[in-house]
Amino acid sequence: MATVTECGNPSNTFSIEPLEMWEFTPIVSLDAEPIDYDDVKETSLVYKKDEKVTLSDKISKSIRDKYTLMVFTTESKKLSLKFTVKNGTTDQFYDDDGYIKPEIALAKGEKELTEKESIKITDDKSFLVDYTKKKSTLIEFDVEINTETEKTFFINFYANDNKKYFDIEGKYKNVFCGQVKVIKKKSSICKDKDWSFFPSLVSDSKKVTYGSSLSWTNTPECYHYALQQLKDLGYWVKTERWNKKWDGTKELNDDIFQLYLSSDVAGMKKGIQKEMFENSLIYLKQAMESKTPVMVGLHYREGYANEDLTTDHFAVITGCGRDIDGKLYFEVTDNFYSSGKYYCICENYEIIKGNYIISQVRKSRKL
Structure with a gap:
């Protein structure tokens, strides 16, 4: 740093920053909305004026003070990013080519990645840039x-x-x-691209219908017909009891996922059960990979008295697919009502067909 002294008054001095010539001092900013390879359309970009970024003091103060933190949230597992690089100094003499190296850094307070986790730049290198002929690159x-x-x-x-x-x-x-902040949201498994799809395992001629006789019960209801449908396919439910307790209190059995409740019950609050929804999809994805049929409970009216105070009817998932718009659906074979496609609405944490919603998913076992 240079010091200037007034002639005839040695007590009057001031200092100035030295002039650094021909230094490469660029500034990097996000050029456009990130491209989402997963096409889940859940990427949102914001510019955080209230969140300070302390760039290098080698960049001119007037430029770095105007720098705005770029923040975006995404559910995607792969993004394509484009950045603008331009001169970051007001000095008259500056270097206009050099290397830019992007690096990943977890935010303060974030837990370290596990062995199964990774965040990486696919082409991990330094980029040679040159804005000699243009103002940016x-x-x-x-x-x-x-x-x-x-x-x-x-x-x-x-x-x-x-x-x-x-x-x-x-x-x-x-x-x-330069800096970009990325918030990776946990994405629903229903948006995964590697689901196993297959048409219904049950044709109309093989469908178990309500009212037909069953040799193993004298008073069959929809629940029993759904069990018979499983049995015809070589499966049964892991548990026939919704309640794991025998003392008059209620607790959901470990082999049942409760996706929706119309009333508070067994310590669970009325409404959508987000965690159960996600866990049920993990199980359903595994079941679909092995073409395993799965019994489900359906809710479509108020006031029915199954143990969950919600489920009105029982049917069986016998297939899986995606429609022309890419929406995940399950083929549900119904013993009383018409069979059909129940769509997985990821953002609402529900699997529905019209006014019908899947309220339960029950794990299967092979006979």
């Missing part, structure tokens, strides 16, 4: 995000000068010149 890369829980992380950018011909390599190293 672009860099592009993909980010793959494989996390089991929600994670917040940053993509930080660092600049280093290159040495070329008569171009003198600058003294500045690892200049922090």
Whole structure:
């Protein structure tokens, strides 16, 4: 830092920053909305003016003070990102080419990634950029995000000068010149692309219908006909009891997923059961991979008296697919009403067909 002293008044001094010439001091910012490879359309971008980014002091103060943190949330496992690189100094003499290195850093307070988790830039390298002829240039890369829980992380950018011909390599190293904040939301398994799809295991001629005789019960109801449908396919439910308790109190059996309740029951609150929904989909995905039929409870009216105070009817999932719009559905074979497709509405945590909603999913066992 240079010091200037007034002539004839040595007590009057002031200091000025030295002029650094031919240094590579760019600034990096997000160029456009991230492209979502998973096409889940759950990526949202915001500019956080209230969240400060402290870029390198090698970048001119007037430029870095205007820098706005870029934040986006996503459920996607893979994103394509594009960034603008331009001069970050007001100095008259600056270097206009060099290397930009993007790096991943977890946000403060985030737990370290497990062995099964990873966040990585697919083309992990330093990008050689040159804005000699234009005022800016672009860099592009993909980010793959494989996390089991929600994670917040940053993509930080660092600049280093290159040495070329008569171009003198600058003294500045690892200049922090840009940042993007990414919030990876936990995505629903129903949006996974690797579901196993197959048509219904039961044709109309093989469908068990309400009112037909069953040899193993004298008073069959829809529940028994759904069990018979499972039996015809070589399966049974893991448990026939919704309540795991025998002392008059209620507790949901471990082999049943309760997706929806029309009343408070067994310590669960009325309404959609988000965690149960997600867990049921993990089980259903495994069941569909092995073409295992699964009994489900259906709710379509108020006031029925099954133990969950919700379920009105029972049927069996016998197939799985996606429609032309990519929506996941389950083929439900119904012993009384018409069979059909029940759609998985991920954002609402429900599986429905019209006014019918799947209220229970019961695990199957092979006979």
